[in-house]
Amino acid sequence: xxxxxxxxxxxxxxxxxxxxKTEFVVYDGQIFLNNRSEQSGSFYKWVNNVAPGSVSLYELxxxxxxxxxxxxxxxxxxDKGVIYPFVTKQGSTIAPRTISTSQYNSDFSYGDILSSSxxxxxxxxxxxxxxxxxxxxxxxxxxxxxxxxPLSIHYSYTSTQSGLEWDKATQPLNLISIPxxxxxxxxxxxxxxxxxxMSGTLVGELQDKNRNGELIQVSGSTFAQANGSGSVAGTVxxxxxxxxxxxxWKMTELARDYINDVTNPQTxxxxxxxxxxxxxxxxxxxxxxxxxxxxxxxxxxxxLTMFAHANKGELNYSxxxxxIEWEQSSSIATPTTGAYKYHxxxxxxxxxxxxxxxxxxxxxxxxxxxxxxxxxxxxRNLLGIANIATxxxxxxxxxxxxxLKVDF
Numbered sequence: 001x002x003x004x005x006x007x008x009x010x011x012x013x014x015x016x017x018x019x020x021k022t023e024f025v026v027y028d029g030q031i032f033l034n035n036r037s038e039q040s041g042s043f044y045k046w047v048n049n050v051a052p053g054s055v056s057l058y059e060l061x062x063x064x065x066x067x068x069x070x071x072x073x074x075x076x077x078x079d080k081g082v083i084y085p086f087v088t089k090q091g092s093t094i095a096p097r098t099i100s101t102s103q104y105n106s107d108f109s110y111g112d113i114l115s116s117s118x119x120x121x122x123x124x125x126x127x128x129x130x131x132x133x134x135x136x137x138x139x140x141x142x143x144x145x146x147x148x149x150p151l152s153i154h155y156s157y158t159s160t161q162s163g164l165e166w167d168k169a170t171q172p173l174n175l176i177s178i179p180x181x182x183x184x185x186x187x188x189x190x191x192x193x194x195x196x197x198m199s200g201t202l203v204g205e206l207q208d209k210n211r212n213g214e215l216i217q218v219s220g221s222t223f224a225q226a227n228g229s230g231s232v233a234g235t236v237x238x239x240x241x242x243x244x245x246x247x248x249w250k251m252t253e254l255a256r257d258y259i260n261d262v263t264n265p266q267t268x269x270x271x272x273x274x275x276x277x278x279x280x281x282x283x284x285x286x287x288x289x290x291x292x293x294x295x296x297x298x299x300x301x302x303x304l305t306m307f308a309h310a311n312k313g314e315l316n317y318s319x320x321x322x323x324i325e326w327e328q329s330s331s332i333a334t335p336t337t338g339a340y341k342y343h344x345x346x347x348x349x350x351x352x353x354x355x356x357x358x359x360x361x362x363x364x365x366x367x368x369x370x371x372x373x374x375x376x377x378x379x380r381n382l383l384g385i386a387n388i389a390t391x392x393x394x395x396x397x398x399x400x401x402x403x404l405k406v407d408f
């Protein structure tokens with residue numbers, strides 16, 4: 001098999017930037033991702049072992065349940081019927097993230113087995129803070145919010161500007177957290193959309209139409225538009241994956257139990273967007289309300305493009321047994337060897353010149369059909385094979401270049 005080295009001009013390294021769209025819908029305390037329906041497994045209630053609206057990081061333990069099998073992987077490690085990570089406590093201080101440093105030092109002895117569980121899942125979460133409530137997550141974002149103040153005054157953690165007074169440390173606030181697995185390096189500016197539905201009717205919609213992080217109410221019901229049309233209801237942290245909503249104007253006239261307290265009903269506002277999105281509220285708290293969040297992420301895919309050349313006068317012989325005339329017996333095709341000689345018998349190569357006749361008599365030409373291109377590393381380890389959909393006829397006077405692309 002011939003091997004050819006890729007020259008420097010045959011290799012190109014690029015980064016492909018893509019903008020995949022993601023959409024979440026929250027209804028009746030459940031989250032739905034990209035309109036996917038719930039799939040039940042044969043052994044577990046969800047076939048991918050994570051709740052609807054979530055993604056499984058490693059896609060492990062598909063349709064498996066954890067149970068004692070009575071078997072052991074090794075004497076100290078029981079077989080639980082599922083895949084799970086474990087490590088032995090030793091001097092390296094390596095441990096699952098679920099075990100804190102203090103727990104590692106005090107609760108485990110050297111030689112103990114520290115384990116965690118799979119699958120690891122991710123989905124959006126919502127944190128609602130009433131006025132003057134403690135908010136460690138928001139305080140952690142203080143410097144980040146102030147960093148983006150040149151883009152918009154609405155990023156400011158505190159503001160004393162006339163008509164724009166607030167303090168995010170004390171005001172009511174609705175914080176939506178989006179894990180980076182859904183958007184990559186950053187959320188694409190100008191693609192964020194939040195929609196608030198009541199009984200299936202759109203009552204309000206926010207968009208970052210100015211691409212500066214401001215979420216502006218652009219449409220909705222007559223009542224909602226009268227109260228907040230064109231107003232800024234919050235901001236987006238594109239690279240960090242947070243949406244901070246502070247718009248408190250009324251979206252609906254009817255008060256409902258948005259905070260799981262029937263004695264204190266609230267009128268709908270952007271402060272209650274996403275109720276039921278992993279925020280601890282029970283399902284069916286607001287059965288007539290639903291919420292949609294959509295955006296485009298930014299994924300940078302490293303790409304290697306390679307050009308494999310089949311030059312004239314090359315790659316015109318094959319080791320395939322069908323390359324020679326079939327009448328020749330295997331004894332003729334087998335070399336003659338001895339103590340003092342090695343002799344290969346002359347073999348007749350099959351004439352593959354095409355013709356309309358049964359037995360063509362055209363001039364003999366060396367022909368092969370290229371069907372695959374294999375890529376090897378410097379140690380001749382096979383890295384991959386590119387299969388050609390239709391084998392390419394290669395004659396001595398033809399040359400071809402095959403373009404190969406690998407995404408990492």
